[in-house]
Amino acid sequence: MKWFCVASVLAASLLHVGRTTGDDKAEIVFADFEGSDYGMWQTSGTAFGSGPAKGTLAGQMPVSGFLGQGLVNSFLGGDGPTGKLTSPEFTIERKFVGFLIGGGGYEKQTCMNLLVDGKVVRDATGPNTQGGGSEQLEPAAWDVSDLLGKTARIEIVDDATGGWGHVNVDQIVFTDRRPVGLVKRQSRELVAEKRFLLFPVRTGAAKRNVKLSVDGRAERQFEIELADRDAEWWAPLDVGAWKGKKLVVEVDKLAEDSQALAALKQGDDAVPPGEAYREALRPQLHFSPRRGWLNDPNGLAFYQGQYHVFFQHNPYGWAWGNMHWGHAVGRDLVHWREIGEALYPDSLGPMFSGSAVVDWNNTSGFGRDGKPPLVLFYTAAGNPTVQCLAYSNDGGKTFTKYAHNPVVEQFTPGNRDPKVIWHEPSRRWVMVLYVESPDKKHLIDFLTSSDLKQWTLASQTEGFFECPDLFELPLDGNAGRKKWVLTAASSEYQVGTFDGERFTPETPKLPGHRGRGFYAAQTFSDIPAADGRRIQVGWLQAPSPGMPFNQCLSVPLKLDLVTTPDGPRLTWSPVKELEQLRTGRQVFPAGALEPGQSKKVALQSELLDIAAVIEPAKAAEVVLDVRGVALAYDAAKQELTVNGQRAPAPLVDGKLDLRILVDRTVLEVFANGGLVYVPMPAIVPADNRNFSVSAKGGAARLEKLELHALSSIWE
Numbered sequence: 001m002k003w004f005c006v007a008s009v010l011a012a013s014l015l016h017v018g019r020t021t022g023d024d025k026a027e028i029v030f031a032d033f034e035g036s037d038y039g040m041w042q043t044s045g046t047a048f049g050s051g052p053a054k055g056t057l058a059g060q061m062p063v064s065g066f067l068g069q070g071l072v073n074s075f076l077g078g079d080g081p082t083g084k085l086t087s088p089e090f091t092i093e094r095k096f097v098g099f100l101i102g103g104g105g106y107e108k109q110t111c112m113n114l115l116v117d118g119k120v121v122r123d124a125t126g127p128n129t130q131g132g133g134s135e136q137l138e139p140a141a142w143d144v145s146d147l148l149g150k151t152a153r154i155e156i157v158d159d160a161t162g163g164w165g166h167v168n169v170d171q172i173v174f175t176d177r178r179p180v181g182l183v184k185r186q187s188r189e190l191v192a193e194k195r196f197l198l199f200p201v202r203t204g205a206a207k208r209n210v211k212l213s214v215d216g217r218a219e220r221q222f223e224i225e226l227a228d229r230d231a232e233w234w235a236p237l238d239v240g241a242w243k244g245k246k247l248v249v250e251v252d253k254l255a256e257d258s259q260a261l262a263a264l265k266q267g268d269d270a271v272p273p274g275e276a277y278r279e280a281l282r283p284q285l286h287f288s289p290r291r292g293w294l295n296d297p298n299g300l301a302f303y304q305g306q307y308h309v310f311f312q313h314n315p316y317g318w319a320w321g322n323m324h325w326g327h328a329v330g331r332d333l334v335h336w337r338e339i340g341e342a343l344y345p346d347s348l349g350p351m352f353s354g355s356a357v358v359d360w361n362n363t364s365g366f367g368r369d370g371k372p373p374l375v376l377f378y379t380a381a382g383n384p385t386v387q388c389l390a391y392s393n394d395g396g397k398t399f400t401k402y403a404h405n406p407v408v409e410q411f412t413p414g415n416r417d418p419k420v421i422w423h424e425p426s427r428r429w430v431m432v433l434y435v436e437s438p439d440k441k442h443l444i445d446f447l448t449s450s451d452l453k454q455w456t457l458a459s460q461t462e463g464f465f466e467c468p469d470l471f472e473l474p475l476d477g478n479a480g481r482k483k484w485v486l487t488a489a490s491s492e493y494q495v496g497t498f499d500g501e502r503f504t505p506e507t508p509k510l511p512g513h514r515g516r517g518f519y520a521a522q523t524f525s526d527i528p529a530a531d532g533r534r535i536q537v538g539w540l541q542a543p544s545p546g547m548p549f550n551q552c553l554s555v556p557l558k559l560d561l562v563t564t565p566d567g568p569r570l571t572w573s574p575v576k577e578l579e580q581l582r583t584g585r586q587v588f589p590a591g592a593l594e595p596g597q598s599k600k601v602a603l604q605s606e607l608l609d610i611a612a613v614i615e616p617a618k619a620a621e622v623v624l625d626v627r628g629v630a631l632a633y634d635a636a637k638q639e640l641t642v643n644g645q646r647a648p649a650p651l652v653d654g655k656l657d658l659r660i661l662v663d664r665t666v667l668e669v670f671a672n673g674g675l676v677y678v679p680m681p682a683i684v685p686a687d688n689r690n691f692s693v694s695a696k697g698g699a700a701r702l703e704k705l706e707l708h709a710l711s712s713i714w715e
């Protein structure tokens with residue numbers, strides 16, 4: 001391989017440099033691979049298919065860094081297939097060939113070659129030869145100024161069949177202007193003066209690997225879409241513990257003209273005061289992270305007078321990655337204060353989902369001064385993937401990872417999401433854990449422990465995937481008739497009995513929520529004893545495009561178990577605390593709703609809590625338009641449709657009860673006393689403040705229709 005020059009400048013090595021001056025001719029885009037076929041290029045073998053790929057192929061990690069929609073991607077059919085893609089002949093008329101390349105890093109096997117007189121005169125490969133790695137294409141270039149006037153071809157070769165046995169190429173240009181090169185291992189030194197180091201981010205920029213060392217020790221390592229210039233937002237990294245110390249920030253590679261390292265700054269606030277929680281698509285009723293990505297709720301607990309919500313968090317990016325446990329606290333299940341990362345990735349891996357318990361009797365011995373510790377259980381998702389614990393003795397401000405982690409070794413790769421509960425009858429701890437069997441069955445393992453540190457496998461059950469939860473609920477509120485519920489990420493569940501070791505189902509697997517994007521919910525441990533509620537929070541997959549944060553949590557949901565003609569069923573309802581957000585009320589008078597007549601109101605607020613009881617009576621359909629989002633009830637089918645999603649909702653005494661929470665990126669709809677829960681991600685048009693209700697095919701009756709304006713949960 002010949003780069004124009006390989007220079008070493010301090011710790012930085014330049015991948016390619018060169019200079020041009022004056023008289024530059026216009027750039028020629030030789031191939032952008034945007035068409036449905038390869039045009040004049042010839043293919044052989046099968047790896048390249050009959051035309052460019054539209055991004056990521058089946059089974060591939062997400063491919064990024066290409067331009068437009070199409071690229072050459074020889075992962076077609078996986079790494080196995082081989083082949084070659086050869087360009088038509090051309091005359092070299094510019095000094096440089098610039099291109100984007102990714103995939104395997106094997107010389108002569110996963111590469112792009114420049115051929116003159118049938119001989120390879122330049123070549124390049126992708127970056128990857130090891131497991132993991134990245135499917136990101138990076139800019140590369142050849143200096144061909146010594147070949148001007150020659151006739152040449154380009155060939156893209158996939159001659160490798162194992163791991164990273166594919167190559168990705170896009171945007172081949174001929175240019176007189178030297179393409180900007182990448183510089184490896186750039187670093188910057190600073191002294192920690194403020195609480196946060198702020199990294200410039202541009203969502204969609206190339207991912208870089210950053211290492212932060214403090215006094216020569218690597219303390220943090222993560223991937224981040226660094227903004228080379230013009231940061232879209234700033235990702236805060238807490239350096240408060242290292243004030244006065246020397247920080248070195250090292251980036252694996254950066255465009256040579258990148259301003260990212262120079263732009264790094266320090267600040268006392270994670271987000272400038274006055275900016276936080278005011279963004280256009282910031283949910284106002286639902287918890288979302290101040291910056292970065294959120295997925296599963298973790299470690300839900302009530303401890304020393306506060307509710308604790310932890311969550312799967314990527315503090316440095318809009319999309320999933322770098323799993324940390326973010327942490328927020330609150331006193332009322334409504335207002336939350338994010339207080340920073342509770343768990344950082346470590347040598348055992350990223351911090352995947354898990355749960356929390358208060359160790360009231362100090363069975364673990366982690367307690368201090370007679371106070372029970374808060375103990376977190378999490379998956380360290382390295383290789384192997386293991387279950388670990390961490391504990392806090394300062395009210396949940398800081399956590400110490402147990403010195404003898406892991407507490408549960410890997411059963412099979414990918415086992416994860418420990419949910420730990422106290423089982424009073426057997427006076428032992430129980431862990432439910434998702435485990436995939438060697439023959440790919442989805443299992444839940446039940447483990448027991450007397451001290452939270454030593455765990456014994458007690459039993460297994462089949463049929464649930466990821467994020468299991470196990471809890472007891474009184475049937476119809478009758479404390480003498482309790483049942484156990486086993487559920488997992490999809491929110492499907494079974495009702496049955498649990499003897500401390502084995503779950504025995506009494507129902508088939510039942511559907512959970514009826515909407516979209518509600519996932520990986522978990523229930524709180526240790527809700528104040530007098531309270532007895534079972535409260536669940538789920539991840540709402542409600543995107544906030546263009547924002548410096550993404551996704552939110554459901555409102556806290558009260559779960560109950562009720563008897564129905566079909567057997568015991570769960571109900572979901574918003575916790576009563578949310579009613580404190582109600583600021584104003586618009587009431588529709590009860591009465592007939594004639595067909596063709598639409599009752600309308602201009603809303604006082606974008607945030608709504610709607611409570612309705614509707615009797616379809618003679619109407620075939622009753623339709624609500626909530627700020628442009630359609631809800632319809634089909635009386636014949638006894639079916640509710642929310643934003644196109646259908647949910648069976650049988651009438652009770654001829655009536656439908658509805659509760660609708662309306663936020664900026666999501667609605668939550670509850671019907672039928674909570675038997676029907678329809679979470680619905682939807683970006684509600686900001687300026688639409690209309691509400692209407694109408695009947696079709698006959699008269700309906702409104703028994704109750706109240707619209708409550710709500711205030712924001714962010715103070």
Ligand code: FRU
Nearest residue numbers: 296312352353416466467520
């Ligand atoms: C569910 C899940 C968990 C895992 C976590 C990683 O959404 O895949 O199984 O622990 O997300 O972020």
